[in-house]
Amino acid sequence: MSKNILTQASKLLILDYIAEILYFPVWWYGPGLRNALEYFANGLVEANRFTGLILLLRNLFKPMFAQYDKQGRIISFFMRLVLLIYKGLIFFLMVVFYFIILMFWILLPVVVVWGITYNLPALWLKK
Secondary structure, X not given: OXXXXXXXXXXXXXXXXXXXXXXXXXXXXXXHHHHHHHHHHHHHHHHHHHHOHHHHHHOOOOOHHHOOXXXXXXXXXXXXXXXXXXXXXXXXXXXXXXXXXXXXXXHHHHHHHHHHHHHHHHHOOOO
């Protein structure tokens, strides 16, 4: 006697949903965390490319506009020093931004589970 295709399909769908729910934490802290770390690393590379800190540090003591006299060297050094401080601050803010995103990824499931368990007794309280 063959079973109804509707009951077989519903069983498979329910089992698939249960498997997905149970696999979610494994994926979140496994491949998902690896993807988030890659995003963080790529964000640092992009922040460095956006600010040009390495290039600025490499050319810190070189005169700008081929002004090799004493005044040109002094002005170039202090101008690049000001740019280094400004771009270093921007780079630091970008790193903090990417770090916050990474911490959000890591802590989000923990906070959600805590929120559910903290608020669960409120469902049964009488008002």
